[in-house]
Amino acid sequence: QVQLVESGGGLVKPGGSLRLSCAGSGFTFSDYYMNWIRQAPGKGLEWVSYISSRASTRYYADSVKGRFTISRDNAKNSLYLQMNSLRAEDTAVYYCARGVSGVVIMYYYYYMDVWGKGTTVTVSS
Amino acid sequence: SSELTQDPAVSVALGQTVRITCQGDSLRSYYASWYQQKPGQAPVLVIYGKNNRPSGIPDRFSGSSSGKTASLTITGAQAEDEADYYCNSRDSSANHVLFGGGTKLTVL
Numbered sequence: 001q002v003q004l005v006e007s008g009g010g011l012v013k014p015g016g017s018l019r020l021s022c023a024g025s026g027f028t029f030s031d032y033y034m035n036w037i038r039q040a041p042g043k044g045l046e047w048v049s050y051i052s053s054r055a056s057t058r059y060y061a062d063s064v065k066g067r068f069t070i071s072r073d074n075a076k077n078s079l080y081l082q083m084n085s086l087r088a089e090d091t092a093v094y095y096c097a098r099g100v101s102g103v104v105i106m107y108y109y110y111y112m113d114v115w116g117k118g119t120t121v122t123v124s125s
Numbered sequence: 126s127s128e129l130t131q132d133p134a135v136s137v138a139l140g141q142t143v144r145i146t147c148q149g150d151s152l153r154s155y156y157a158s159w160y161q162q163k164p165g166q167a168p169v170l171v172i173y174g175k176n177n178r179p180s181g182i183p184d185r186f187s188g189s190s191s192g193k194t195a196s197l198t199i200t201g202a203q204a205e206d207e208a209d210y211y212c213n214s215r216d217s218s219a220n221h222v223l224f225g226g227g228t229k230l231t232v233l
Contacts, residue, residue, distance in 0.1 A: 035222060045160070045168065045211050047222040059220045095167055099222075101215075104156075104175065110215040110222065111158035111173035118167055 002026035002114050004096050009119030016086050016123070022079040022096030022116055030054070030074035033099035035112055036081050038092035038121075046092075049081065050099065064090075086123045093118040127151050129212055129225035136231040137202045145197045145228045147212030155214035157195035159188060162209045162227075171210075172197055199230075207232045 008020040022034070036048040049070040050059045058070050069082040079096050097112035129149040137143035147157050156175055160168035170179050172188035185200045195214075199206055212225040 037224075044209075044227040045162075045213075045224045047224055050222055059222070061221065097168075100173075107156060107175075108154055108215070109156040109158070109174045111170060111213065112160075112168075113170050113173070113179060115167045115169070 004098065004114055004116035006094065006096050006116045006119040009094065009121045011122045011124065012086055013125050014087060014123055017082070017084045018086065018121060020081040020083065020094055020096075020119060020121070022081075024077045024079070024098070027098075027114075029072075029077040033101060034070075034072060034079045035097045035099050036070060036079075037095045037097055037112075037115075038090075039095070039118075040089070040092040043092075048094070051079070083121070086121075088123050091121060091123050093120050127216055127223065129157075129214065129223045131210075131212060131225035131228045133226065134229045134231070136233055137199070138233050139204060140201055142198065142200045143202055143230065145199075145210050145230065147195045147197075147225045148193055149214070149223065149225075150193055151214045151217045151223060152190060152193045152195050154217055156190060157188070157212045157214050159186075159197045160211045160213065161206075162211065163207075168211065202230075202232050204232050206230060 006022045035050050051070045067085045071080045095118045096116045098114040101110045127150045159172040162168040176188045187198045189196045210228045
């Protein structure tokens with residue numbers, strides 16, 4: 001079945017680094033945009049980053065720009081998030097999600113139809 | 126970048142109809158998608174595009190849009206619909222993805 005599985009979360013000190021991974025299966029990984037979304041404890045969803053199917057386009061939320069790097073390896077059906085200079089406010093559950101984009105009669109759409117269960121990142125001394 | 130605004134909380138009596146709204150400038154050119162999230166679980170897509178439901182989503186969920194406002198309607202709310210609901214689209218400049226702040230739905 002179609003699924004995404006995140007890994008790599010853990011406890012890290014402020015200023016430290018962590019690399020998250022997301023393994024896709026059950027679908028043609030290279031056909032899809034991919035996203036990282038996070039959710040701080042008790043808070044709403046926050047989009048973190050996006051990468052196009054061939055990795056030609058990458059976007060970041062202002063809160064992580066310059067510190068986080070998204071990448072993918074389509075041969076391994078895998079998505080990554082390299083997180084550097086971590087701060088306490090980066091503490092969250094991090095989800096990867098498959099993105100679908102298109103246009104219907106001049107109206108655009110973008111949605112995330114498959115989500116992983118998430119991996120927890122805690123930044124604390 | 127632009128924002129998506131949702132009411133923080135909405136309640137509905139069991140079996141009644143409830144509408145959850147989402148406002149933002151990006152919705153003038155992007156359809157909103159909607160996600161349901163229950164405590165301790167990952168979000169689940171419930172509505173996408175003009176008014177499409179993924180397989181397995183009950184037909185009591187529907188979506189609509191007018192101007193810069195998108196709506197998720199649950200017709201005949203059930204106890205299992207109690208959850209947080211988030212809207213989503215892309216920024217009109219297309220280089221950011223947006224989420225609304227979420228609406229906590231209580232079924233009375």
